Amino acid sequence: MKIDWAALGSVFGxxxxxxxxxxxxxxxxxxGLSQRSPAPAAGGEAAAADATTPQGTAARGGAGSGxxxxxxxxxxxxALCVAAVGYGIYLIVA
Incomplete structure (x- = not known):
């Protein structure tokens, strides 16, 4: 049995x-998902906790278009991850 080491290295790389x-x-x-602001909790406890932190909600990047x-x-x-996995499955099956 002869092993093509160049091809094996290429596949590995x-x-x-x-x-x-x-x-x-x-x-x-x-x-990116962690940058959205959390939903306010019932009873206003989340608003009170945000008021005590120096950063508030602006530091999390949840407010506005950001x-x-x-x-x-x-x-x-x-979506790109799903497309890459789907393409890999296509290559294996085909």
């Missing part, structure tokens, strides 16, 4: 790069 890119995209999606852009970016990252 490409799979390593794609894996790191996919994990990075998924991480960016999680970070939170909406983070949410769109997160969904885009997740």
């Amino acid at each position: 490409v799979s390593l790069v794609v894996t790191v890119a996919l994990v990075g995209l998924f991480t960016l999606g999680i970070v 939170g909406a852009m983070a949410l769109v970016g997160a969904y885009t990252c997740f």
Whole structure:
């Protein structure tokens, strides 16, 4: 049996790069989802807790269009992850 080491190294390198890119995209999606503001709790306890913190809700990036852009970016990252996994499954099946 003869092993083509160049082809094996190429497959290893490409799979390593794609894996790191996919994990990075998924991480960016999680970070984008964490930028939206949480729903206010019943009884006003969340508002009181925000009033005592020096950053408030602006530090979380949830208010305004920045939170909406983070949410769109997160969904885009997740869609790219799904597309990459789907393409990989297509390559295996075909």
